[in-house]
Amino acid sequence: MNIFVVNSGSSSIKYQLFRWPARQPICSGLVERIGHPNATITHRLFRTEAEQAAPTEQKRTLELLDHEAGLREVVYLLTDPAEGVIQDPAEIDVVGHRVVHGGESFAATTIIDEEVKAEIRRLFALAPLHNPANFVGIEVAERLFPQARQVAVFDTAFHQTLPEYAFRYALPDALYQEQGIRVYGFHGTSHKYVAEQAAAYLGHSDARLITIHLGNGCSMAAVRGGQSLDTSMGFGPLTGLVMGTRSGDLDTSVALHLMGQLGYTVEQLSTLLNKESGMLGLTGLSDMRDITRALEQGDPRAALAYELYAYRIRKYIGAYAAVLNGLDAVVFTAGVGENDALVRRLACQNMEFFGLQLDAAKNQQRVPGLREINEKNSQVKILVIPTNEELEIATQCAELLQVNS
Numbered sequence: 001m002n003i004f005v006v007n008s009g010s011s012s013i014k015y016q017l018f019r020w021p022a023r024q025p026i027c028s029g030l031v032e033r034i035g036h037p038n039a040t041i042t043h044r045l046f047r048t049e050a051e052q053a054a055p056t057e058q059k060r061t062l063e064l065l066d067h068e069a070g071l072r073e074v075v076y077l078l079t080d081p082a083e084g085v086i087q088d089p090a091e092i093d094v095v096g097h098r099v100v101h102g103g104e105s106f107a108a109t110t111i112i113d114e115e116v117k118a119e120i121r122r123l124f125a126l127a128p129l130h131n132p133a134n135f136v137g138i139e140v141a142e143r144l145f146p147q148a149r150q151v152a153v154f155d156t157a158f159h160q161t162l163p164e165y166a167f168r169y170a171l172p173d174a175l176y177q178e179q180g181i182r183v184y185g186f187h188g189t190s191h192k193y194v195a196e197q198a199a200a201y202l203g204h205s206d207a208r209l210i211t212i213h214l215g216n217g218c219s220m221a222a223v224r225g226g227q228s229l230d231t232s233m234g235f236g237p238l239t240g241l242v243m244g245t246r247s248g249d250l251d252t253s254v255a256l257h258l259m260g261q262l263g264y265t266v267e268q269l270s271t272l273l274n275k276e277s278g279m280l281g282l283t284g285l286s287d288m289r290d291i292t293r294a295l296e297q298g299d300p301r302a303a304l305a306y307e308l309y310a311y312r313i314r315k316y317i318g319a320y321a322a323v324l325n326g327l328d329a330v331v332f333t334a335g336v337g338e339n340d341a342l343v344r345r346l347a348c349q350n351m352e353f354f355g356l357q358l359d360a361a362k363n364q365q366r367v368p369g370l371r372e373i374n375e376k377n378s379q380v381k382i383l384v385i386p387t388n389e390e391l392e393i394a395t396q397c398a399e400l401l402q403v404n405s
């Protein structure tokens with residue numbers, strides 16, 4: 001059967017098509033800058049063994065007004081008579097959607113019906129950058145693949161195992177009981193995927209792991225025995241680590257000051273913290289590759305931003321080693337975690353106390369797949385594991401629909 005995975009963001013769509021149960025990706029891609037006159041589609045094909053080693057890549061720039069136009073283009077690519085991988089949209093059996101916020105309603109993967117959609121909609125206020133885009137992706141996929149079963153995989157689901165003392169805020173009880181104000185945590189699909197890979201690599205199902213997801217959004221999780229015990233994002237995907245454009249941890253009195261004394265409205269504050277802060281606020285740049293370039297050109301703001309970014313990670317490593325009562329491995333993943341050796345070096349420096357010793361040469365090597373970058377005698381392993389949220393989403397869809405055999 002064919003499982004099509006959609007990760008719909010505010011201005012982008014990532015997708016991947018899998019043949020199941022072979023778990024074989026057939027194609028994947030990224031639609032960027034939706035809503036701009038020069039949107040791009042990058043489409044990669046993995047039809048043969050040769051393409052699995054070196055995929056054929058098609059890239060196009062075109063005008064895409066909205067997500068529907070973007071997904072329609074993807075369907076043309078999938079069904080293209082010359083290069084397509086299917087003949088008809090009806091060959092897609094399941095569409096698996098990444099949905100960022102599932103609140104307390106969804107601790108597991110769920111078949112999407114009208115009630116589920118209403119709940120995802122109700123949660124818009126809690127993840128304003130993400131859930132509306134995820135919802136649009138669902139509605140468009142329902143129109144384009146009417147025969148397929150639509151399934152939601154929630155970023156929050158993996159963190160539903162947090163103990164109450166970790167997920168509650170010290171606020172009046174009614175705000176939790178009546179308004180659901182608590183830690184939810186995000187990037188759960190990625191944390192779960194890399195934690196499972198790490199535990200399998202270590203041959204230790206009860207391993208104490210700290211997983212560090214560094215993409216545009218960044219978060220860490222303390223994982224033991226495959227269960228998330230704590231995580232750095234909270235009620236929304238805004239707290240914790242420094243991110244591309246999000247502030248991460250911030251004393252709430254700053255927000256009170258901005259609103260009370262400087263006249264910020266709720267909307268302005270939300271824009272500031274979600275879209276104008278983080279690395280962008282510190283350096284004027286949000287893409288880590290651009291910040292690396294600025295650093296190499298001697299920009300002192302880039303140097304400070306790197307230090308601050310890595311220092312925040314180090315503080316959470318310390319905290320989570322305490323949560324886990326020890327540590328077997330630290331795992332770096334996602335765009336920055338997998339590629340940026342300087343971030344990893346700064347984040348692991350002066351950590352001998354915790355038994356973390358990075359091997360500088362191994363850290364610099366660019367090797368695909370899971371790799372170990374600690375010194376031989378390091379007590380704690382330091383691993384780089386490429387995340388694959390799309391594969392994890394497809395896996396969870398297949399488990400839910402019992403199509404693994």
Ligand SMILES: Nc1ncnc2c1ncn2[C@@H]1O[C@H](COP(=O)(O)OP(=O)(O)O)[C@@H](O)[C@H]1O
Pocket residue numbers: 214215216217244286287288289290292334335336339340
């Ligand atoms: N080679 C690289 N070196 C440093 N950073 C990189 C590299 N490749 C990608 N990145 C960074 O990864 C981030 C995007 O990560 P990704 O996991 O794709 O995020 P998201 O899924 O949130 O869009 C960007 O900040 C980008 O600069």
Ligand SMILES: CC(=O)OP(=O)(O)O
Pocket residue numbers: 100130155186187215216217218237
């Ligand atoms: C939840 C979240 O922050 O997701 P992303 O990193 O894709 O923005």
Ligand SMILES: [Mg+2]
Pocket residue numbers: 215216
């Ligand atoms: Mg991501």
